[in-house]
Every structure is written in C-alpha cells, then in structure tokens.
Amino acid sequence: MRQQLRCATTPLHHQVDAAFSAYALHTRDGYSDFLLAHARALLGLEVALEASGIECLLPDWPQRRRRDALRHDLLVLDLAVPTPLPLPDTLDSATCWGLVYVLEGSRMGARLLLERVRETPWPGQLHALHYLQHAGDSALWPRFLSQLQQAAAELNAAAVCRGAELGFQQFIAAASQGCHAQAIDNRSTAAP
Numbered sequence: 001m002r003q004q005l006r007c008a009t010t011p012l013h014h015q016v017d018a019a020f021s022a023y024a025l026h027t028r029d030g031y032s033d034f035l036l037a038h039a040r041a042l043l044g045l046e047v048a049l050e051a052s053g054i055e056c057l058l059p060d061w062p063q064r065r066r067r068d069a070l071r072h073d074l075l076v077l078d079l080a081v082p083t084p085l086p087l088p089d090t091l092d093s094a095t096c097w098g099l100v101y102v103l104e105g106s107r108m109g110a111r112l113l114l115e116r117v118r119e120t121p122w123p124g125q126l127h128a129l130h131y132l133q134h135a136g137d138s139a140l141w142p143r144f145l146s147q148l149q150q151a152a153a154e155l156n157a158a159a160v161c162r163g164a165e166l167g168f169q170q171f172i173a174a175a176s177q178g179c180h181a182q183a184i185d186n187r188s189t190a191a192p
Helices: 002-021 028-051 067-076 093-118 130-136 140-154 157-176
Strands: none
Touching: 002 093, 002 140, 002 157, 028 067, 028 093, 028 157, 067 130, 093 130, 093 140, 093 157
C-alpha cells in the first residue's frame, strides 16, 4: 500500500514541496505565513478525520493530532487562526487512511523544516516552534505504516490514494492562497 500511495502522489508531493519552499522560514513573517497556510489545511483535515471516526482506525490518534500545537504557535505570534479550507462532511475509512498518510508525511518533513527555521533565530522564535517540534516522536511513522499495512486487505487502494490526493490538494490550495500574517489583539480576542 505504501508504494502505491507514493507512486500515486509523487507529483502532488512535489507540488506541495515547491509551494512551501517559497516561504521564507528564516523570517518571522515568512514563518508566520507558513503556519497560517498549514493551519488552513491541517485544522480542517484533523477535524474531518475526527468527525469520521479516525480514533477507531488509529487508536493512537491523540498522539498524532497537531492542531493544538499549531494554534499555540499562532497565538504566540499574535496571529488569528484562519478559516480552514472546506472538506466533505464525512469521510470513508479509505479516505481517512489516505489523509493520515499525508499528515504523517508532513510530520516527518517538519523535522527538516525545524532545522531551517532555527538557522536564523528571531525574537520569540523559540516559543513558536511547538508545531514543528511535534515531529519529535520518530516512532509514529513506522507505527502508522504498520497499522496501514494491517488494514490494507480491507481497503480499496484506489480510494486510499484518492484520500491522499485530497490531503495534498488541501495543502497546495492553502499554500497558494498566500496567507499574509494578520495580527490579533490577544487581550480582547479569545482563542478558538
């Protein structure tokens, strides 16, 4: 299943990499825009997965969830949480597996991005790295692959690939919308 997913999504993966490579992660503004774009994709994906029962498929889902870390970083940088991109109301299990494949791959990529961000420190940076640091548990990826492989016999591989394609498309759309950091007044605005 992993090889099928990789082959089916390689062009989209390259598009995501190209879209996010345009973000200047070494600056506060560039990093802020990066976080906003990720929030537009990730927040909706995680909520949709939970509404579709992802914890029944992946009992360790609470360890994988990153939206709280992302919201924390947005708050630290005085950024408003953006509206997530729309998704279907319900997702079948194959679509869920495909989406989690994308999210877990994103987590692995976050390790590399964390190093890029740290290369050029700016004031307040250390307090706004929770989202990228969430990649620290290196056991999550192999455990996900094992769980996916165990479920593969009951899944339609094409549907899992379509789910992964949807996940990549969400990140591409979020990156292309060019979020520009919008400050909020934390004293008068409650966190979502």
